[in-house]
Amino acid sequence: MTQAKATAPDLALAVDAMGGDTGPQAVVDGVAHAVKHGLKARFIFFGDKTKLEPLIAGHSNLSGAEIRHADNVVAMTDKPMHVLRRGRDTSMWAAVTAVAEGDAQAVVSGGNTGALMAVSRKQLGMIEGVERPAVTALWPTPRGRCVVLDVGANVEADEDQLVQFAIMGEAFFRALMNVDKPTVGLLNVGAEDLKGHELIRTAARVLREADPDMAFKGFVEGNDISKGTVDVVVTDGFTGNVALKTAEGAARLLGGWMKETLTGTLNAKLGALMMAPGLRKLKDRIDPSSNNGGVFLGVNGVVVKSHGGADARGVASAVNMAASLAARPFREEVASTVKSVMSRRQRIAEASASETTIKAAAV
Incomplete structure (x- = not known):
């Protein structure tokens, strides 16, 4: 419907x-x-x-x-x-x-x-042209917040689906944060072009060739998420969910340590009282409640x-x-961009196949 x-x-x-x-x-x-x-x-x-x-x-x-x-x-x-x-x-x-x-x-x-x-x-x-939905998560960074997707809707995702996630994430970030040209990266085991499996390298190639309007920055690593290296981090739901739960666990561990440290002695309590405004600000920044809400993009x-x-x-x-x-109207933007990118990808693939055929015939 x-x-x-x-x-x-x-x-x-x-x-x-x-x-x-x-x-x-x-x-x-x-x-x-x-x-x-x-x-x-x-x-x-x-x-x-x-x-x-x-x-x-x-x-x-x-x-x-x-x-x-x-x-x-x-x-x-x-x-x-x-x-x-x-x-x-x-x-x-x-x-x-x-x-x-x-x-x-x-x-x-x-x-x-x-x-x-x-x-x-x-x-x-579903939005026209989108195969699968993706769930977003907002991630606190020194620059504000970035969005990570998918964080749980799809255990696996092929190259076309990763491309669609990137398009959806870009439109979502633009709509939510009023950023005209969000930067986008694919989560990988390294930032170098040769790192990762063929599927993610293909997705990167498609984004570079078929979506020239996107501010695609290539591959990013796990530590780049919290650094805010890019505005939108794209991955499959298995990897994204593991990253999200790991970060939530680390935040709770840090919060527990801070509470223990600041209430352990009378001097610590007095110091915490003097630092109360700053501590409240820090709590607000790392509190998961401040970033609650995963959107079902797609x-x-x-x-x-x-x-x-x-x-x-x-x-x-x-x-x-x-x-x-x-x-x-970000959903309309997603539908239009997906259609354009996939059409451009098809033309590039056909041109490459035609060139290969011509070279083979010449030999």
């Missing part, structure tokens, strides 16, 4: 209030937090009406929110195929339906990732996956991301 045009003149966001590990309280609090800090949108909450009504009533800035009752919830253990067959009465299905039917311009859910991907593909379809609609255990600040981050993307 392709995405219908929205009928409402203002921005409407569909929120799966029952998705996630912490229940609807954190979801409702997160939306209220986003509104308190300036987000202007209509909200449609999907889930158990008897649970949602008192939670929403507790926030005066959500007085205009709509609740649409859903009898059931997608469990974290549910298999995607089970949800596709039997999950039409769930809050997740109903929230995605709102985008498919044009009642909302974006959906946010902290529920089962595989199920959300399957339901989104089923109801929204599906024909704005779908943002919030971390299942996100607190209110984390949910607010995901909601703000959904609102930012809903207002920008």
Whole structure:
């Protein structure tokens, strides 16, 4: 199903209030937090009406929110195929339906990732020319943030899919960060052109030859992600997910060490008190909640996956991301660029084959 045009003149966001590990309280609090800090949108909450009504009533800035009752919830253990067959009465299905039917311009859910991907593909379809979706992750760097994709949707990806991920990542970063020409790199075991397997070298060659408008910088290594060497880092979902979980683990380890060090003695506590403003700023920069929200690039609609255990600040981050993307036509840009690049690649391949044939005939 392709995405219908929205009928409402203002921005409407569909929120799966029952998705996630912490229940609807954190979801409702997160939306209220986003509104308190300036987000202007209509909200449609999907889930158990008897649970949602008192939670929403507790926030005066959500007085205009709509609740649409859903009898059931997608469990974290549910298999995607089970949800596709039997999950039409769930809050997740109903929230995605709102985008498919044009009642909302974006959906946010902290529920089962595989199920959300399957339901989104089923109801929204794919952007023309894109074979597979990719999940994004925002990564803090000294320059701000970079985007890494894929971080879990595809265990493997061939060269054409990596090229499509690069195109989607570039358009996503431009839309979210207002950067006219984001830099793009392919994650590899080395920065040299001869490093890596043939698949990734082919993807690099295609990007150089068939997408001359992209600011493609070639290969980057794992340490380049946190350095902010490029704005967009492209890889397959297996590698991307391992990198993401490794970074999250390292951040938690560092945070634990800092807390231990700053509370270990009376002098340390006094020093921490004096450094409180700077420490709060540091915490905000490395806190995963500040960068919460993975976007399902490739599906024909704005779908943002919030971390299942996100607190209110984390949910607010995901909601703000959904609102930012809903207002920008980056999906149309992706479709146009993919079509152009793949067509140019085909012409280059045909010209190369023709030249090879001519040389062989001459011999």
